Amino acid sequence: MHRRTFALGLLALSALAACAPREVDPAARTTVILLRHADRAGEILNAQGEARAANLSLALGDYSLDAIYSPDIARNLQTAEPLSQARGLPITIIPKERAGARMTRDRPEGTVVWVGNKGNLRTIWAELGAPGMAPQEYGEIGVLTLRPGRTPEVARLQVRP
Helix, strand or coil: CCHHHHHHHHHHHHHHHHCCCCCCCCCCCCCCEEEEEECCCCCCHHHHHHHHHHHHHEEEEEEECEEEEEECHHHHHHHHHHHHHCCCCCCCCCCCCHHHHHHHCCCCHHHHHEEEEHHHHHHHHHEEEEEEECCCCCCEEEEECCCCCCCCCCEEECCCC
C-alpha cells in the first residue's frame, strides 16, 4: 500500500513540475519590447495617456509584432488596445510572475510587446538578463534582443502623446 501511495505522490509531483513556469530558454531569439502603461489618472488613462497609447503603433512602426502581452490591469489594457487594433493582434493576458519566461517560450523567435507597470518591468528586465535600467517613465520603451549565449542588446525608444 505504501508503494502505491509513494508512486501516486511521485506522479502528482511530476504533473505539478510539468505545469510550473520554466526559466527563460537560453536558446530564445526573441525580441521583447517592454513599456510602462501610458499616463493615468487613478486607475485609467488620462487624456495624455490616451494620446500616447494611440501613438504606440507608430512608435513601434519598424517592428513586425507577433504578440502583445499584459497583466489584467485596466490601464495596461487601455494602453495596449490601440496597438492591438492597429496590428490586428489580440492582447494576451498573463500573470506578471515569470512573464519573461512565458513570452520567450510562446515566441522563441518572435517579437513581443509587454505593457506593464514599474515593478513588473524591473522584474522582467532582470529575468531576461538585460543590462541597465528597465523603462520606468511614461513613454519610455525598452527593446531587448535576446541571442543565445549573449547579453541582451538594448535599444531605447519613446512614444509621444
